[in-house]
Amino acid sequence: MDVYEGLEGEKVLNLSRLNLDNLDLDHVDEERKRDTQQLLLVYNRFIMLPGSICHFSNLVFLDISCNRLAFICEDILRLSKLKTLLAKNNRLDEFSLPKDFGTMSLEVVNFSGNRFEEFPSEFLNLQKLQSLSLGANRLKTIPAEIEHLTSLELLYLGGNSITSIPPELANLPYLSYLVLCDNRIQSIPPQLAQMRSLRSLSLHNNLLTYLPREILSLFQLQELSLRGNPLVVRFVKDMTYDPPSLLELAGRTVKSRNLTYKPEDLPGNLVRYLDLASKCPNPKCGGVYFDSCVRHIKFVDFCGKYRLPLMHYLCSPECSSPCSSNPQSDADSEDESRVPAHRMQKVLLG
Numbered sequence: 522m523d524v525y526e527g528l529e530g531e532k533v534l535n536l537s538r539l540n541l542d543n544l545d546l547d548h549v550d551e552e553r554k555r556d557t558q559q560l561l562l563v564y565n566r567f568i569m570l571p572g573s574i575c576h577f578s579n580l581v582f583l584d585i586s587c588n589r590l591a592f593i594c595e596d597i598l599r600l601s602k603l604k605t606l607l608a609k610n611n612r613l614d615e616f617s618l619p620k621d622f623g624t625m626s627l628e629v630v631n632f633s634g635n636r637f638e639e640f641p642s643e644f645l646n647l648q649k650l651q652s653l654s655l656g657a658n659r660l661k662t663i664p665a666e667i668e669h670l671t672s673l674e675l676l677y678l679g680g681n682s683i684t685s686i687p688p689e690l691a692n693l694p695y696l697s698y699l700v701l702c703d704n705r706i707q708s709i710p711p712q713l714a715q716m717r718s719l720r721s722l723s724l725h726n727n728l729l730t731y732l733p734r735e736i737l738s739l740f741q742l743q744e745l746s747l748r749g750n751p752l753v754v755r756f757v758k759d760m761t762y763d764p765p766s767l768l769e770l771a772g773r774t775v776k777s778r779n780l781t782y783k784p785e786d787l788p789g790n791l792v793r794y795l796d797l798a799s800k801c802p803n804p805k806c807g808g809v810y811f812d813s814c815v816r817h818i819k820f821v822d823f824c825g826k827y828r829l830p831l832m833h834y835l836c837s838p839e840c841s842s843p844c845s846s847n848p849q850s851d852a853d854s855e856d857e858s859r860v861p862a863h864r865m866q867k868v869l870l871g
Contacts, residue, residue, distance in 0.1 A: 532556060534577075537563040544571035555579060563587050575599040586610055586631075595619040603627060609654075610634035618643045633657050633677070640664050648672065656680045656700070668692040679703050679723065688712035702726050702746065714738040725749045734802070765813035772798065773836075776809045801836040808836035 534549070534557045542565070546554065559582040560574075567588040574583070575596040582605045590611035597603070598621055606627055613635040623646025630644065633656040644653065645666045650673055657680040667676075668689040675698040676690075683704040690696070691712040697720045706727040713719075714735035719742055726749035736742075765773070775782070776798045784792050798809040814836060 532558040533561070534559070535561040537561045537565070539565060541565040542567060544573045546573050546576060558582065560584070568592070570594050570597060572596040578602075581605065583607070590617075592617050593619060593622070595621070598622070598625065601626070605629040607631045608635070612636055615639045615641050623647055628652070628672075630654070633680075640667070642666075645669050651675070651695075653677070663687050663690070665689040671695075674698065674718075676700065686710055686713070691715040694718065697721065697741075699723070709733055709736070711735040717741060720744065722746070765810075768794070769811045769813050772811055773809055777807060803836075806836065810836040 534553070536544075541562070544562075544567075554576045555578060557577050558579055560577055560580055562583075562585045564587045567585060567590055569592040570585060570590060572594050573596075574580075574594075577600070580600050580603050583600070583603060584605075584607040586607050586609035588611055590608060590613055593608070593613070597606075598619060603625065604627060606629070609631055611632075611634070613632060614637055618641060620643070622641075622643035625647065626649050627647050628649050629652040630647070630650060631652075631654040632641075633654045635655075635658050637655060637658040637660060640655070640660060640663060642664075644650070645664065647670065650670050652675040653670070653673060654675075654677040656677050660678065660681040660683055663678065663683060663686065665687045666689075667687065671692075671694060673693050674695050676693075676696060677698075677700040679700045679702040681704055683701065683706060686701065686706060686709060688710045690699070691710075691714075693716070695718050696716060697718050699716075699719060699721070700723040702723045703726045706724065706729065709724070709729070709732055711733040712735075714733070714737075716739065719739055721744040722739075722742060723744075723746040725746040729747065729750040730752060732747075772795055774780070775795060782795075787795075794811065797811055799811070799814075801808040801810065
């Protein structure tokens, strides 16, 4: 989404590769300044975005990538029509932006290849932002406030040092392309299954050992990249299990035997507790669980070719998983039967 199409001729001013360290516009007449909608300043020697940039009042697209840029001046705020800002491969960090940067009407921002150690708070106020690229920086976290970017369709955060994914990402209704490759992510929050618009999920070269079973609910997902992760390579039979409390045993009895009760029959905290019951995923088991469950990894076959390790939670060690101890029985599991062949056009494991 970095390429702006439809501009040509006098609407484009290309000042790239001229070894510029300031923007002298004496040779540019007023009409040309007014008509320019796309300005290219790539591969120069700018340290700060020049204030004279504001003379291009109708600028829609600005590319100042591959400079020595360390600061973006407040004059950029005067570019009220600017939609695309590319500043790749510079020296920008979280202190480089004007404080009111979030008031701009930007739709595409690419600040990959810079020095951001924290997610720029100014970006979180860009309400019209559709594409955000912050790859190859030094980010360690993704703020929960990213859910405020409700227009976002593409988020590229590959090549950082991110260790976890906030569940709040699931609150982005239009996010279609999520790139989190080449980080240090160890797990995927099950809430991502709520991302109904997600079409491509890049997770290669992380520290993933399994995926949540909820990922099967991503009905629009067409591409899933997992190569370079320490994914489980053999069927895991070991189970971890904490014995249920007396409260949980009582709750399981009420739910599994369908015992009727009215809210006034029980204290409010017990009513709320009973509402938290989770059904065991084994289709042959009618059991439920609350806090105590068996963490169990099973393999699900996608398109008859790739087997993905998904985390399952069973109600007890005695509850036989749909895949049982025979890996071949995975092919008949309930989850897999719900995965049409066209669902995963690309599942990249190697």
